[in-house]
Amino acid sequence: MLREKSLLMIPGPTPIPPQVAAAMTQPMINHRGEAFSDLFDEVAVGLKQVFRTEQPVYVFPGAGSGGWEAALVNTLNPGDTVLSVSVGDFGERWFKVATKLGLAVERLRFEPGQAADPARIAERLADDREKRIKAVLIQHNETSTGVTNDVEAIARVVREHGALIMVDAVSGLGALPLEMDRWDLDVVLTGAHKALMCPPGLSIVAFSERARAASEQNTMPRFYWDLKAVHSSYLKRQTPYTPAISLFYALQAALRLIQAETLEGAWARHRVMGAMCRAGVRAMGLQLLAQDEARASNAVTAVVSPVDPKQLRKVARERLGVQLAGGQAELADKIFRIGHLGYVVPGDVLQALAATEMALAVLGQDVQIGRAVAAAQEVWMRELRG
Numbered sequence: 001m002l003r004e005k006s007l008l009m010i011p012g013p014t015p016i017p018p019q020v021a022a023a024m025t026q027p028m029i030n031h032r033g034e035a036f037s038d039l040f041d042e043v044a045v046g047l048k049q050v051f052r053t054e055q056p057v058y059v060f061p062g063a064g065s066g067g068w069e070a071a072l073v074n075t076l077n078p079g080d081t082v083l084s085v086s087v088g089d090f091g092e093r094w095f096k097v098a099t100k101l102g103l104a105v106e107r108l109r110f111e112p113g114q115a116a117d118p119a120r121i122a123e124r125l126a127d128d129r130e131k132r133i134k135a136v137l138i139q140h141n142e143t144s145t146g147v148t149n150d151v152e153a154i155a156r157v158v159r160e161h162g163a164l165i166m167v168d169a170v171s172g173l174g175a176l177p178l179e180m181d182r183w184d185l186d187v188v189l190t191g192a193h194k195a196l197m198c199p200p201g202l203s204i205v206a207f208s209e210r211a212r213a214a215s216e217q218n219t220m221p222r223f224y225w226d227l228k229a230v231h232s233s234y235l236k237r238q239t240p241y242t243p244a245i246s247l248f249y250a251l252q253a254a255l256r257l258i259q260a261e262t263l264e265g266a267w268a269r270h271r272v273m274g275a276m277c278r279a280g281v282r283a284m285g286l287q288l289l290a291q292d293e294a295r296a297s298n299a300v301t302a303v304v305s306p307v308d309p310k311q312l313r314k315v316a317r318e319r320l321g322v323q324l325a326g327g328q329a330e331l332a333d334k335i336f337r338i339g340h341l342g343y344v345v346p347g348d349v350l351q352a353l354a355a356t357e358m359a360l361a362v363l364g365q366d367v368q369i370g371r372a373v374a375a376a377q378e379v380w381m382r383e384l385r386g
């Protein structure tokens, strides 16, 4: 096999477009100069469009995980109670961040493959008559299980209670519908290396007016993630400390591509890829982890593996040139995942499905070669016919 030609179908980091790779080779500039401020402005406008917000969107050098910390330290006080709603491993990780920061964390967990039930969140919040719960933490798209939460419905019940709603949209923003202002979300965080088609290294966070007002009063210690510092720099079209300039260039190029496709166009492309992938998986006779089709993710598909998923991924990677993802935490030996977000097109999904069914056949499973691909083609065809 020509090892270099390998299709990366994992849910982050995702493949990057050539325009994004090329953008990063530009010469370094003074981060306190006019050229950077122009770059900053264009990125600021583009990010507001993908977050669907009129609020400023802040860019920190960091991994997606940094956004979890930024959300909490800027809005809460030590010892505050928060409700961690978790549908998978990334939900659990955010729970751990909140615990380590000294917050009193109440938990509401859902089984892997299930979405968060807005009615159960509403019940939990209704019990909180003294309004001890200051914030609700929720995943937009749970990457570890391939489930998308109904953030709009959840936001509605949280609004009724009055707590802040904080949304981890690391693998959803740019791929799946999310309306920060219309749904009245308080904190939305993402990373550059999933649907935004950039290399890893940027943590991107937006705060509502309500959340920013909380940051004026709250007493959690912070320096690196300090919203007040980043906001006063924002007004000067700068960042408080050295920005990841090459990644700003990457993000500028990626945002231009999103503008050209339109955000709605990107959502539609992901919807087609998700439907194709699930049709293919079902045609192989395999079981999806996401139990409810309406909440199955169009960014990543988690599949219950009939063979050792490590073996399957090894055959796909080494003999078929396709990289699939494994499961996380307790799902490690149970599932494999097909990422279809960011710089990915329906044809890539066909290739991933072809590799999956071939790898299963190589491992002795009774699969009929071509069925998964045909089922996915049918979905794509229906889309073409309108």
Ligand SMILES: *Cc1c(COP(=O)(O)O)cnc(C)c1O
Residues within 6 Å of the ligand: 012, 063, 064, 065, 066, 090, 139, 141, 142, 143, 168, 169, 170, 171, 191
């Ligand atoms: C990828 C991801 C993160 C952050 O991951 P990093 O490794 O810190 O970049 C957080 N939440 C979700 C849902 C993710 O998919």
